[in-house]
Amino acid sequence: MAFTNEQLERYSRHIILKEVGVKGQKKLLNAKVLIIGAGGLGSPAALYLAAAGVGTIGIADADAVDLSNLQRQVIHTTNDVGRKKVDSAAETMRAINPDVTVNTYHEYVTSANILDLIKDYDFVIDGTDNFPAKFLINDACVMAKKPLSHAGIIRFKGQLTTIVPGEGPCYRCIFETPPPKDAVPTCKEAGVIGAMGGVIGSLQAMEAIKYITGAGDLLVGYLLTYDALKMEFRKIKLPPRGKGCAVCSDEPTITELIDYELPACELKQGNEE
Numbered sequence: 251m252a253f254t255n256e257q258l259e260r261y262s263r264h265i266i267l268k269e270v271g272v273k274g275q276k277k278l279l280n281a282k283v284l285i286i287g288a289g290g291l292g293s294p295a296a297l298y299l300a301a302a303g304v305g306t307i308g309i310a311d312a313d314a315v316d317l318s319n320l321q322r323q324v325i326h327t328t329n330d331v332g333r334k335k336v337d338s339a340a341e342t343m344r345a346i347n348p349d350v351t352v353n354t355y356h357e358y359v360t361s362a363n364i365l366d367l368i369k370d371y372d373f374v375i376d377g378t379d380n381f382p383a384k385f386l387i388n389d390a391c392v393m394a395k396k397p398l399s400h401a402g403i404i405r406f407k408g409q410l411t412t413i414v415p416g417e418g419p420c421y422r423c424i425f426e427t428p429p430p431k432d433a434v435p436t437c438k439e440a441g442v443i444g445a446m447g448g449v450i451g452s453l454q455a456m457e458a459i460k461y462i463t464g465a466g467d468l469l470v471g472y473l474l475t476y477d478a479l480k481m482e483f484r485k486i487k488l489p490p491r492g493k494g495c496a497v498c499s500d501e502p503t504i505t506e507l508i509d510y511e512l513p514a515c516e517l518k519q520g521n522e523e
């Protein structure tokens with residue numbers, strides 16, 4: 251595949267980087283990334299991956315754009331209120347970069363559909379906002395051996411890690427099981443500063459780009475935390491993979507996907523952050 255003149259110009263700032271170059275840009279154009287949740291994290295991730303020329307981007311979300319989303323979900327505009335988030339997000343991505351094929355999935359991820367959703371993708375971005383979805387996505391990615399960027403944001407704090415099954419610890423290695431229902435406040439209850447999605451969602455896009463191009467070191471085996479009020483990033487080394495983990499150890503006790511119950515207040519809310 252040779253680049254057109256337009257592509258050479260569009261991607262010139264990538265191509266000039268020795269870590270990317272023509273080869274890396276071709277890898278991006280051939281890559282397939284699935285973003286689960288077109289919300290606070292999924293929005294910046296989708297914008298940067300589309301701009302970077304990731305050739306196929308899947309976006310899964312069952313919700314419609316709400317006015318209260320616009321403070322952080324920057325892929326949608328005021329005119330999109332009421333539209334399906336996947337349609338609004340797809341339109342923005344296509345407008346940014348016609349090289350990108352966008353696949354939309356207007357559905358919640360569940361144990362019934364997730365393996366089918368992720369199977370054709372090279373990398374998965376978890377942009378959801380609730381523990382049941384995060385455990386489900388982790389377990390499915392471990393079982394299907396799909397690399398995954400996990401992230402979470404609330405108030406002025408964010409965290410992320412990158413999970414490459416077989417290479418480092420998974421989300422369940424760190425957190426084991428979801429917290430009791432209603433024990434942890436949601437963004438709706440606790441609030442979240444809009445730019446937090448921008449910081450952490452962009453880092454998720456960065457990890458996807460690094461995974462695809464092979465540039466640098468991934469956040470495998472580390473949890474990065476960001477405290478905006480203290481303006482403090484911490485990179486915390488995680489214990490090694492698998493010892494006793496119910497899903498990624500050599501003798502897993504969880505071999506089928508689990509649909510944990512959502513807190514009551516989240517049932518109508520959908521599963522994006």
Ligand SMILES: [Zn+2]
Nearest residue numbers: 420423495498
């Ligand atoms: Zn694990």
